[in-house]
Amino acid sequence: MTVWRRARHLLEARLAGPAVLAVQSRRRLAKLARKPAAPPFGPPLRASVALRGLMERYYLEGRTADGARPVAWITSGAPVEVLRPLGYYVVYPENHAAICGARHAAQAACEAAERAGYSRSLCSYARTDLGTLFSRTTPVGRVPKPDLLVCCTNICQTVAGWYRALAHELRVPLVVVDTPFLQGGERPHDRTYVRRQIEGLAEAAERAARRPLRLAALEETLGRSQETAALWGECLEQGRRRPAPWFGLESFLYMGPMVILRGTPEAIRFYRALLAELRERAERGVAGVEGERVRLLWDNLPIWSELRRLSDLLGRFGANLVAATYTHAWSDCADLMQPGDPFDALARTYLSVLLNRDLATRARDLAAMARRFRADGVLFHADRSCKPYSLGQHGLREKLAREHGVPGVVIEADHSDPRDVAWEATANRLEAFLEGFAPGSGR
């Protein structure tokens, strides 16, 4: 780590960059105030400016991070809390891939990975990530090279192969935190097993950063993660209002800081502001979708490349997504991140994430969510890429319809590879489902 690199990082990422972004944010806020609402959607959230600023700053910081501070690439559901106190800049390849998806850059990246021999059946996040690595093109400018790779298998087994490929390509150490799948509940040895691995991760992270991890700092970070998750959960709770004060598809974007910045003071500040704004909107009766007629749940990842058309379609039917298993998965952990024994809390938290739990648990959670959010129906996105999330959705749909009277529809698409999204067919199916709630709105 050269002095020169550190100085440049400090200047760009901590001083000049943020100053420029702050000016930009002020301009954007002024513009937002003048911007008329686009019916049927409610006025845009002021927090959208903060969100953009936060994400831009995060990616800007990344551009000059390598060589200036330790860098880790990490899966979304990995115990990032042990890295933050060691000064790591943390890259989330999944988030980066989602951005590529939303900016319509995923296809080219996937194709680059396929040319290198990776199968098209592989998750499009993995292909997008590997593809941007090979082609050296990304909409975020530049992603810093890692000193350490951290992969936790609590979301899928794909990540194990994906990160192994990264370790091979980048020649850096990889730490895998293996989480046994929870059939029913947690068994005592599950937690011990995961805990030991997280302790091992801490040692590897210390080695790569050449610094010791202070327990007090870890506890502090965990406390911040816990607060972030709790605040995010409160934001999502606002969806229970009728009408819901924000548009549910947006919540997929607002989830970003929860994933990539949990454990940092910035994330806490951001969600405090978002929550205040949502509460204020709810008080004033502002609706995410005016004349809200249909309240829906969403299961699985979003279709990043089709957010716009999906919004338009839902808007035409006066339909809002009032809750989603995907966004809520990130608030559930608030209760588990208890202070006291940080390694134990981390093991509990990362063992019990949504995708590491059996279908019976998922069915129960979904039914409870439908009740709490007074949902009229469920949209199940059968995501070609994400096998663990999509497995069992037809059964979940049946169960919810028969036992709880909440109908659902399964739409087949992909979270980021547009070649696996047949929009016309998807839209047709969605419309047919929505016609059942709001006849004649299909215009």
Add this chain to the structure above:
Amino acid sequence: MTDGRRVGIDAGSTTWKAVVIEGDGRVVASRVEAAEPRVEAQTRRVLDELLGPAAGPRPPLGATGYGRRRVPDATTRITEIAAHAGGAARVVPDARFVLDVGGQDAKAIRLGPGGRAVEFAMNDRCAAGTGRFLENALARLHLDWADLERTVGAAARPARISSTCAVFAETEIVGLLADGVPVSEVVRGLVEALAERLAALLAQVRPDGPITATGGVARNRALLEAIAARVGWPVRAAPEPQLVGALGAAWAAGR
């Protein structure tokens, strides 16, 4: 212009259909044509022919089918699910299950009160198990729809065709013919394979009564019988099955 008159258009992927109905639901004019690439132009031309050149207000127009958004001046647009459900309920008042086999997709619908679709299943990702599958396969054998019934009747047994993929089935056909399997048995095999697929689609809406078949493919009795044998309920073609979607759209326009 008679009071209560309305028009329904079903702009499908292979055929374009229109009906004009009176207030009491009587069909006074109809048209079935091959779908042209320009839905707008086709609609304008046929409406001029059916209703006379546009002058003064036109009756309400309901549109359905994949091209529904491109039907100009539609007062109502509904999906084929709603259209076939509503249309079938009009022509077969006690219908409770509908099977529509279109050119590029197939749908099974459970009807609720008032001809509303309360549950549906559809295949929309590929042309396996749709009209296009049979059409492709027949073309390979130099046969057309009109020959189907007779050819199936002549078969002693069905040839075994395992794929309903419109592309792979062709390969299988070539292989079967090369092995000397008679054309009639191959065709019957195709019909059975399609019936298998459609019966599985129907099973998703759990039929417990007779099924009304709509769409052009419903005119094929051999196919309907093969499906009925699998689901255990009679499958009957709706009157003028090809027009059911357009009819449903016309009724929706008058709502």
